Amino acid sequence: MLLSKSSEYAIRLVFLILENENQFIRLKNAAETLQIPYYQLAKVANILMRKKILISRTGPHGGVKTDFDPADTTLHQVVQPFETGNIFDRCILGLSVCDSENPCPIHDYWKDTKQEIVNLFTTTSIRELFAGNSSAAIETRLFK
Numbered sequence: 001m002l003l004s005k006s007s008e009y010a011i012r013l014v015f016l017i018l019e020n021e022n023q024f025i026r027l028k029n030a031a032e033t034l035q036i037p038y039y040q041l042a043k044v045a046n047i048l049m050r051k052k053i054l055i056s057r058t059g060p061h062g063g064v065k066t067d068f069d070p071a072d073t074t075l076h077q078v079v080q081p082f083e084t085g086n087i088f089d090r091c092i093l094g095l096s097v098c099d100s101e102n103p104c105p106i107h108d109y110w111k112d113t114k115q116e117i118v119n120l121f122t123t124t125s126i127r128e129l130f131a132g133n134s135s136a137a138i139e140t141r142l143f144k
Contacts, residue, residue: 002092007079009036009044014053014078017066018130024056024063044082051081070127075120088118 003011012034017025027045031038045064048054055067068077079087091098091107092114098104 002090002094003079003087004082005040006044006047006082009034009041010048010053010078010082011075012036013041013044013048013064014066014126015130017054017064018070018126022065024061024065026063030064047081048078053078053081070130071125073126074122074124075126075129076122078126079121088114088121 013030016030016034017023027042028038030036031041034041045054045056049056049064052067053073054064056062056064091104092110093104093106095104098107100107
């Protein structure tokens with residue numbers, strides 16, 4: 001289970017917005033801060049707006065911000081628009097057939113770790129994830 005670049009960008013954008021106290025942020029500034037190509041980030045933001053995860057506003061104080069309660073939203077809800085099928089059923093090696101009957105070489109080692117990641121993405125709220133990190137730690141890891 002690996003995330004697409006779009007999913008990674010979506011998570012980083014959401015965390016950047018929350019780091020800025022959910023104020024409207026211009027995508028051009030977000031792209032520079034996150035070191036993500038502007039047009040790719042704009043596509044991601046557009047999809048998140050269609051899914052009601054972000055809202056936008058035009059004008060001098062415009063930009064994008066989140067349109068959800070971080071206490072009621074999980075990472076899975078943020079990345080789902082960018083992933084086809086069930087992201088948790090994919091083989092970590094990218095094999096088309098990988099299950100307990102036809103395992104890949106690392107299937108048995110990966111399954112326990114994968115379950116922890118599934119739990120993180122589906123049961124832990126974004127608020128919990130965000131609150132567990134200091135501003136400096138978030139900035140160092142996500143925005144540089």
